[in-house]
Amino acid sequence: MKKNTLTKVALAALATVAGASAAQAQTAAPSHTTSWTGTVGEDRYGDARFKLRGRFQYDIASSEWDIAAGDDGFSTYVRRAFIGAQGRLTENWRYKIDFVLDPGNSGATSEVGVDDAYLEYVTDDWSILIGEHNITSPLEDRISSLDIPLIERSAMINAFGYGRLAGLGFLTGGHNWSVAAALQGDSLNDNTAQGTSEQTAVSGRVTFAPIFSTTPEGVSLIHLGLHARSRSREEDASLAYSVRPQNGRSTSWINPGIAAEEDVSYGGEAALQFGPFGAHAEYTILQADDGVESYDLQAYYVDFYWSLTGESRSYRANTGSFGAIAPRRPFGEDGGLGHWMLSARYDYADLSEGPGAGRGEQTAYAIGLDWVPIDHFRFKLNFADTEMDRAVGADAEAQIVTLRTQFDF
Amino acid sequence: MNIFKIAAAAIAALTLGAASAFAQQAFTIQIDGSSTVFPISEAAAEAFQQQTQGRIRVAVGESGSSAGLRRFCRGEIHIADASRPIRGSEMEACRAAGIGFVEIPVAFDGLTVVVHPSNPLSSITVAQLRQIWSPGSNVNNFRAVGGPDLQMQLFGPGSASGTFEYFTEAVNGTARSSRTDYTPSEDDNVLVQGVTSNPGGMAYFGLAYFEENRSRLKALAIDGGDGPVVPSRQTVENGTYAPLSRPIFIYVNAAALRRPQVQQFVQYYINNAARLSAQVGYIPLPATAYPVYLQRAQRRQQGTAFGGRALIGASIEDVLARPLILEEVQQ
Numbered sequence: 173m174k175k176n177t178l179t180k181v182a183l184a185a186l187a188t189v190a191g192a193s194a195a196q197a198q199t200a201a202p203s204h205t206t207s208w209t210g211t212v213g214e215d216r217y218g219d220a221r222f223k224l225r226g227r228f229q230y231d232i233a234s235s236e237w238d239i240a241a242g243d244d245g246f247s248t249y250v251r252r253a254f255i256g257a258q259g260r261l262t263e264n265w266r267y268k269i270d271f272v273l274d275p276g277n278s279g280a281t282s283e284v285g286v287d288d289a290y291l292e293y294v295t296d297d298w299s300i301l302i303g304e305h306n307i308t309s310p311l312e313d314r315i316s317s318l319d320i321p322l323i324e325r326s327a328m329i330n331a332f333g334y335g336r337l338a339g340l341g342f343l344t345g346g347h348n349w350s351v352a353a354a355l356q357g358d359s360l361n362d363n364t365a366q367g368t369s370e371q372t373a374v375s376g377r378v379t380f381a382p383i384f385s386t387t388p389e390g391v392s393l394i395h396l397g398l399h400a401r402s403r404s405r406e407e408d409a410s411l412a413y414s415v416r417p418q419n420g421r422s423t424s425w426i427n428p429g430i431a432a433e434e435d436v437s438y439g440g441e442a443a444l445q446f447g448p449f450g451a452h453a454e455y456t457i458l459q460a461d462d463g464v465e466s467y468d469l470q471a472y473y474v475d476f477y478w479s480l481t482g483e484s485r486s487y488r489a490n491t492g493s494f495g496a497i498a499p500r501r502p503f504g505e506d507g508g509l510g511h512w513m514l515s516a517r518y519d520y521a522d523l524s525e526g527p528g529a530g531r532g533e534q535t536a537y538a539i540g541l542d543w544v545p546i547d548h549f550r551f552k553l554n555f556a557d558t559e560m561d562r563a564v565g566a567d568a569e570a571q572i573v574t575l576r577t578q579f580d581f
Numbered sequence: 582m583n584i585f586k587i588a589a590a591a592i593a594a595l596t597l598g599a600a601s602a603f604a605q606q607a608f609t610i611q612i613d614g615s616s617t618v619f620p621i622s623e624a625a626a627e628a629f630q631q632q633t634q635g636r637i638r639v640a641v642g643e644s645g646s647s648a649g650l651r652r653f654c655r656g657e658i659h660i661a662d663a664s665r666p667i668r669g670s671e672m673e674a675c676r677a678a679g680i681g682f683v684e685i686p687v688a689f690d691g692l693t694v695v696v697h698p699s700n701p702l703s704s705i706t707v708a709q710l711r712q713i714w715s716p717g718s719n720v721n722n723f724r725a726v727g728g729p730d731l732q733m734q735l736f737g738p739g740s741a742s743g744t745f746e747y748f749t750e751a752v753n754g755t756a757r758s759s760r761t762d763y764t765p766s767e768d769d770n771v772l773v774q775g776v777t778s779n780p781g782g783m784a785y786f787g788l789a790y791f792e793e794n795r796s797r798l799k800a801l802a803i804d805g806g807d808g809p810v811v812p813s814r815q816t817v818e819n820g821t822y823a824p825l826s827r828p829i830f831i832y833v834n835a836a837a838l839r840r841p842q843v844q845q846f847v848q849y850y851i852n853n854a855a856r857l858s859a860q861v862g863y864i865p866l867p868a869t870a871y872p873v874y875l876q877r878a879q880r881r882q883q884g885t886a887f888g889g890r891a892l893i894g895a896s897i898e899d900v901l902a903r904p905l906i907l908e909e910v911q912q
Contacts, residue, residue: 347676385836386656386679388611392836393679490677 214259222259225270227252227318227580235420235572242568243422250275251576252317254287266292272361285361287336301341304360307352307491308341308375309334310399310454311441312473314493319485321452321477321513322540323554323574324419327521328471331415332437332458333403335359337373345490348381352491358408368407375401379441379492390447391484397492399456400438411435411460413469415521417558417570418536425560425568426521429528430467432460443494445487448479462527471521480512496547503545510545524563532562552576608842613642614649614662615743616769617690617787618829620861622662625850628857632849637842645767646743653832654680659843661832664690664743664787669889681835681883684905685851685874688858688865689897691812692748692825693791695798697780702728704802704809707824710752713783718760723781735763736775736784742767748785751824751893773798787829788812792862805894817864820896827892828900829863838881851875870901877905 214223229251236244256270272285290303306313312325313334324330339356353376364370377399385392405411411434414427439456455472477485479497486495501508519536538556545551553575560568612622619641626639642649646663653661654674667675667682675682694710696702702723709726712718713733723731738745740757750756766772769790776782777797791800791812802809805823816822831850837843851874855865876882886903 347679381679384679385681387834387837387840388657388659389837389840391656391679487679488677489679 219262220260222257225254225256225258225268225581227254227270227578229253229317229576229578231323231574231576233420233572233574235417235422235570237422238569239566241423241566242425242570243420245422247421249421256287264294266294268292289338289360290341298342298344301343302339304336304338305341305354306334306336307343308354308377308399308401310377310439310456311379311395311397311443311452311493312454314491316496318550318578318580319494319496321475321515321542322419322517322538323552323576326454326471326473326517326519327415327418327534327536328439328454328456328473328519331413331469331471331521331523332456333411333413334401339373343491345379345492348384348489350377350379350490350492352377362408364408371403371405371408371411373401373403375399377492379489381487381489381492384487384489386484390482391445391487392447393443393445393487395441395443395445395487395492397441398438399441400436402434402436404434405432410462413458413460413523413526414530415523415534417534417560417572418517418519418538418556419554419574420556420558420570420572422570422572424530425570426523426530426532426534426562427528428467428469428523428526428531430460430526431462432467433463435460445484447484448482449477450485451476465527467525469521469523469525471523473517473519475515475517477513477515480514481509483511497544498547499544502547510543513540513542513544515540515542529565530562531564532560532567534561535559548581549579550576552578607636607638608840609638609640610660610843610846611640611642611658612660612662612831613644613652613658614660615646615664615829616643616738616767617646617664617742617744617789618662618687618831619643620789620793621687621829621854621858621863622660622831622850624857624861625846625853628853629846629849633845637846639846643767645739645741646746648741648767650832653682653834654678656680656834659834659837660847663830663832664827665747666828666830666887666892667832667885667889668891672885672889681881682885683833683835683838683878683881683883684885685831685833685847685878686828686866686870686900687831687850687854688829688863689817689900690827690829690863691788691817691822692744692751692785692827693788693812694783694785694801694803694825695776695791696801697776697782698797698799699780700728700731700799702726702801703799704804706804707752707806710803711754714749714759715753716758716760732781733783734775734779734781735760736772736782737763737765738769738772738786739765739767744786746891747827747893748825750891756891787863788817789862814859814864818897820898823896824894826894826896828895828897833878835881835883838878844878847878848875851878864897866897866901 214221231251232248234246253273254270258268260266269289270287272287290301290305292299292301313329337356338360341354343352356373358370379397381395383394410431414424416424437458441454443452453474457470460467483497483500485497499511503510517538521534524531536558540554543551556572558570622641626641649661650671652658713720721733723729746756749759769786772784773794776784802811810816810822812822817826858865884906886905
């Protein structure tokens with residue numbers, strides 16, 4: 173497919189959806205619907221609660237590299253397809269599980285993974301989690317993939333291997349602070365052979381919001397956070413670090429080729445929200461040790477976003493993370509436009525220490541436009557320009573356009 | 582890089598379109614909650630909008646105390662009308678969402694039990710009310726409570742109502758436990774209509790709705806153990822109309838009180854609460870109480886005087902004597 177046809181496809185898709193939902197708004201309630209009890213709200217049986225969950229993210233992407241070895245191309249793929257449930261049996265005993273389906277790979281493998289998969293014992297002041305979770309991850313990893321400002325998370329999150337692991341977690345917090353600690357092995361999606369010891373990780377995160385107040389006009393917030401993690405591979409696979417161009421699935425051009433035995437990372441995070449304006453910034457350094465030498469890596473990013481229709485992102489102080497944005501005036505309801513948001517990102521990763529020829533730095537710039545016609549439906553259009561500068565050998569630049577269509581329930 | 586330019590141009594065009602379509606709207610103070618408090622808030626909103634010549638708009642809803650406080654603690658409205666104190670779970674929800682609140686008692690209500698004017702029954706004991714309204718009750722004739730041989734037609738507030746919560750707690754002993762085979766509505770005018778058009782009708786709601794429809798309804802005297810007492814300004818003020826006398830409140834978003842429009846409106850509301858509440862049929866607090874609450878609004882003093890619990894059978898004196906449990910004002 174020709175490159176600039178992608179933009180046309182993207183715009184046509186947006187226009188079609190806009191037209192369709194406008195038409196929908198004018199007719200009576202549809203008699204045929206895919207929603208059933210449990211998708212909206214939750215079912216209650218005495219103290220018990222049950223809610224079916226799901227999310228679907230479908231991307232159309234076009235990437236263009238300035239070197240022949242790059243991955244030029246146009247592709248469509250399912251980025252995430254989850255189905256799961258959350259609920260509680262009593263006030264104290266709760267659970268959440270999301271199964272990760274992978275339609276694009278179903279021909280090759282029948283594996284089903286898990287995302288969040290834990291039980292939680294909750295009291296008024298603290299909770300304990302057992303299972304697969306990421307409660308000590310840096311800010312951007314703590315925000316659901318449904319609610320992050322750009323389509324993909326930053327180089328920092330991806331290169332340093334943040335994400336979910338299985339083990340114990342402890343969470344406590346108040347109206348403007350949170351503390352999380354975790355003792356974990358590897359992910360439940362990674363089966364270590366019997367007779368070998370899997371990796372271990374100890375981590376923690378604290379957050380504090382010196383300013384946090386909400387009115388119908390929006391949220392005023394200053395969020396600060398610190399996090400640290402120490403991992404040891406034991407007899408599991410080596411710890412590795414590499415980074416892809418922003419918002420793409422293509423080659424990790426920058427890959428320092430480190431095969432670490434242990435690593436320690438720590439970082440700081442800050443976020444602001446003043447009405448429709450907001451920003452995140454995070455900085456993390458990681459020290460990796462392959463048993464012979466140690467390598468210092470670092471990464472940071474800054475995101476800015478602006479809600480054209482005035483909404484603030486919602487903030488959850490007791491977990492130090494952001495939630496969804498519901499449109500103030502849903503699309504099609506007396507002249508409502510839904511929620512429109514502009515975003516911009518500067519993203520940098522310094523992976524220039526390491527034994528591999530692919531070591532180097534990556535700098536990415538991205539801009540995005542989001543449309544949330546009604547709560548739980550979202551379209552994201554992103555343009556990212558990524559410069560990949562290897563310490564030795566060929567530099568590369570990739571430009572990637574992605575349109576995401578997503579819904580959740 | 583062709584595609585990048587086209588895409589950037591598309592984003593710019595969409596942005597401009599969205600930005601221009603998002604017209605700036607006049608500032609509107611959003612109020613929702615108790616239908617009992619609604620008449621006072623509506624009167625305050627009308628008078629205030631006249632005084633400010635429409636520069637500040639005030640929109641008042643009446644979806645019930647619980648529904649209003651739920652919206653309040655999601656940051657959707659500036660002010661919640663409530664016919665009961667805020668609950669602990671609601672305080673928790675507010676806190677988690679970064680919402681501090683300023684509690685202002687605005688008046689007293691005598692929750693009124695009404696029947697059709699043709700019904701000879703004129704008083705009822707709290708125990709008889711419990712007989713009628715308790716869960717699973719099969720009392721369907723006024724004969725069972727010392728009245729005429731007349732089939733009952735029951736009307737009452739819906740479950741999002743603070744009046745429902747107060748009445749069930751005061752009469753049945755447990756908040757929200759009630760028989761369910763009655764006609765519910767969050768709109769008190771629907772309840773009034775139900776009783777006026779059914780000789781066997783019975784309902785309960787705030788005194789203001791009785792006062793407004795005095796000629797078409799009959800208020801029952803309530804016997805809480807010391808003889809039957811008719812709801813009136815005097816019996817609520819002197820504390821004899823028990824246990825159905827209760828304070829009614831507005832809860833104001835503390836951060837929103839920084840906005841001159843909201844601060845101005847709340848001050849207007851408090852300064853005129855005595856007049857407006859009497860006008861619509863409620864019982865004003867003593868004149869000395871309002872300056873205290875005015876100061877509370879001006880200083881944005883947060884917290885509740887009721888500890889997140891229900892308050893049953895309190896007199897005006899009890900309410901005024903309660904100290905506010907202050908929460909630190911953020912920033």
